[in-house]
Amino acid sequence: MGKKSVIPFGPQHPVLPEPIHLDLVVEDEVVEEAIPNIGFIHRGLEGLAEKKDFNEMVYVAERTCGICSFGHGMGYCEAVEKLMNVEVPERAKYLRTIWMEFSRMHSHLLWLGLTADAFGFESLFYECWRIREWVLDIMEKTTGGRIIFSVNQVGGVHRDLDEDQIRFMKGELDRIERDLKNCEKTLFEDATVQKRTRGIGVLSKQQIHDLGAVGPFARASGLKYDMRMTGYEAYGNLDFEPVISDEGDCYARILVRTKEIYQSIRLIRQALDQMPAGELSVPVKGMPKGEAMVRVEQPRGEAVYYVNGENTRFLNRFRIRTPTFANLPGLCQMLQGANYADVGILVVSIDPCISCTER
Amino acid sequence: MTVIEPVQKYEDIPAGDLLVTVMRKRQAEFRLVQICCAVVNNQYEVIYSFADDESYELTNIRVMVGLNETIPSICDSYPYANYYENEMSEMFGLKIEMIDGDYHGKFYRIEATEPFLSKKAKEERAVEAEEIRKAAEEAANMPAPEKDAPDPASKPEIKVIKKEGGGE
Numbered sequence: 121m122g123k124k125s126v127i128p129f130g131p132q133h134p135v136l137p138e139p140i141h142l143d144l145v146v147e148d149e150v151v152e153e154a155i156p157n158i159g160f161i162h163r164g165l166e167g168l169a170e171k172k173d174f175n176e177m178v179y180v181a182e183r184t185c186g187i188c189s190f191g192h193g194m195g196y197c198e199a200v201e202k203l204m205n206v207e208v209p210e211r212a213k214y215l216r217t218i219w220m221e222f223s224r225m226h227s228h229l230l231w232l233g234l235t236a237d238a239f240g241f242e243s244l245f246y247e248c249w250r251i252r253e254w255v256l257d258i259m260e261k262t263t264g265g266r267i268i269f270s271v272n273q274v275g276g277v278h279r280d281l282d283e284d285q286i287r288f289m290k291g292e293l294d295r296i297e298r299d300l301k302n303c304e305k306t307l308f309e310d311a312t313v314q315k316r317t318r319g320i321g322v323l324s325k326q327q328i329h330d331l332g333a334v335g336p337f338a339r340a341s342g343l344k345y346d347m348r349m350t351g352y353e354a355y356g357n358l359d360f361e362p363v364i365s366d367e368g369d370c371y372a373r374i375l376v377r378t379k380e381i382y383q384s385i386r387l388i389r390q391a392l393d394q395m396p397a398g399e400l401s402v403p404v405k406g407m408p409k410g411e412a413m414v415r416v417e418q419p420r421g422e423a424v425y426y427v428n429g430e431n432t433r434f435l436n437r438f439r440i441r442t443p444t445f446a447n448l449p450g451l452c453q454m455l456q457g458a459n460y461a462d463v464g465i466l467v468v469s470i471d472p473c474i475s476c477t478e479r
Numbered sequence: 480m481t482v483i484e485p486v487q488k489y490e491d492i493p494a495g496d497l498l499v500t501v502m503r504k505r506q507a508e509f510r511l512v513q514i515c516c517a518v519v520n521n522q523y524e525v526i527y528s529f530a531d532d533e534s535y536e537l538t539n540i541r542v543m544v545g546l547n548e549t550i551p552s553i554c555d556s557y558p559y560a561n562y563y564e565n566e567m568s569e570m571f572g573l574k575i576e577m578i579d580g581d582y583h584g585k586f587y588r589i590e591a592t593e594p595f596l597s598k599k600a601k602e603e604r605a606v607e608a609e610e611i612r613k614a615a616e617e618a619a620n621m622p623a624p625e626k627d628a629p630d631p632a633s634k635p636e637i638k639v640i641k642k643e644g645g646g647e
Contacts, residue, residue: 158587356482
């Protein structure tokens with residue numbers, strides 16, 4: 121029987137792109153308990169809703185996070201549109217879907233790189249981020265921003281895609297798919313990846329459900345739950361089926377996220393082919409009054425947006441429940457009984473986004 | 480693809496029914512999606528959202544709580560609710576009893592106390608708390624009826640004191 125000790129993990133740690141603190145109660149290098157602490161980058165963005173015009177608030181919502189920025193802007197707009205009974209034009213719905221899927225691709229590629237880095241596979245990290253650069257280039261050429269696009273507005277979108285841009289996107293998607301295929305063999309079959317991820321951090325479907333986990337983290341344990349199934353924006357017109365795996369370990373999380381990149385490529389191609397001509401936005405009249413809640417599938421899972429207005433240009437309450445916040449209990453459960461050497465990869469495996477979580 | 484149309488509903492319940500309602504949701508295998516707190520008309524509005532993972536149905540249970548009132552924790556039914564409850568407690572100052580995994584104000588490492596509770600609401604809460612304190616003090620200071628005290632309605636009993644022995 122070894123001596124129990126508490127090892128602080130974070131807020132600054134090589135595997136953490138953002139600060140989160142975990143107190144790890146360790147005995148004989150086995151984690152007995154993990155106690156999370158957050159708030160190092162809390163900015164009180166939800167509180168800003170009481171001081172910003174509901175139209176300006178889109179820009180604040182987009183700045184909740186640097187990775188899922190587009191999704192936050194879209195989720196906020198959807199919530200306000202639902203509250204004010206605004207019907208967004210069909211073309212705007214398709215454009216939002218396309219940019220949302222590009223966001224998912226760049227988020228998953230970023231995560232794959234960070235995961236490879238977490239277990240010391242630096243060349244794989246470079247490869248994933250090289251592919252991600254092309255996604256960022258597409259976003260920059262079509263929206264003007266690499267991370268924060270600022271294309272959403274209440275009632276639609278600001279920017280359109282012309283024929284040249286659509287052709288450029290399709291060409292780049294072919295290139296990304298081809299390069300990801302080359303990378304896939306290493307991701308799925310390499311001995312280093314297998315050794316560091318297979319059978320690590322296993323959570324069953326029932327455990328995932330009981331812990332309230334969401335997103336690829338939950339789908340890697342067999343929970344077929346994806347908000348895109350509800351057909352918001354243009355998803356209802358596209359051929360889509362959630363990617364799931366039954367293994368529930370870190371390897372399954374790599375598998376699910378990699379397959380979701382291919383799925384995003386397919387969804388974008390479908391959306392580009394089906395996108396109708398038409399208006400980009402509709403004028404929004406009146407002030408937000410009442411309450412609305414919408415759920416959107418962000419790259420990390422289901423995000424919840426709640427807005428409450430009292431017929432003024434300021435919202436009374438804006439609330440975001442981010443996927444990482446929902447995945448924290450799952451992380452703590454995984455860490456219990458884990459080897460201390462695996463803590464880094466386990467923390468990364470939920471794809472933690474701390475900026476989102478703390479808002 | 481087959482689009483699932485998610486049903487979304489709101490149910491308003493008194494704070495006293497919270498635990499039973501939440502327990503029923505747990506038994507029906509609903510997932511706790513989020514807990515949201517807001518201050519509406521000088522009261523905390525707490526919304527508990529539960530989802531069914533198959534039908535995507537979302538039920539929002541709304542509880543109104545006075546600024547100085549306390550609500551019970553739902554950690555018995557949903558152990559991971561403690562993160563949401565700690566957040567509400569630290570951001571809004573909502574008093575929650577018996578949180579399993581109470582951080583006592585240390586979940587968010589921030590300097591500000593109750594940053595999402597407006598100055599006005601804080602003042603109103605202090606006034607309300609003072610009124611409650613005074614009422615409790617008055618109740619405590621009221622003289623309690625003595626056990627052997629004579630009944631004012633009955634006639635006073637006259638005691639005849641007999642002197643025993645002489646003085647001189």
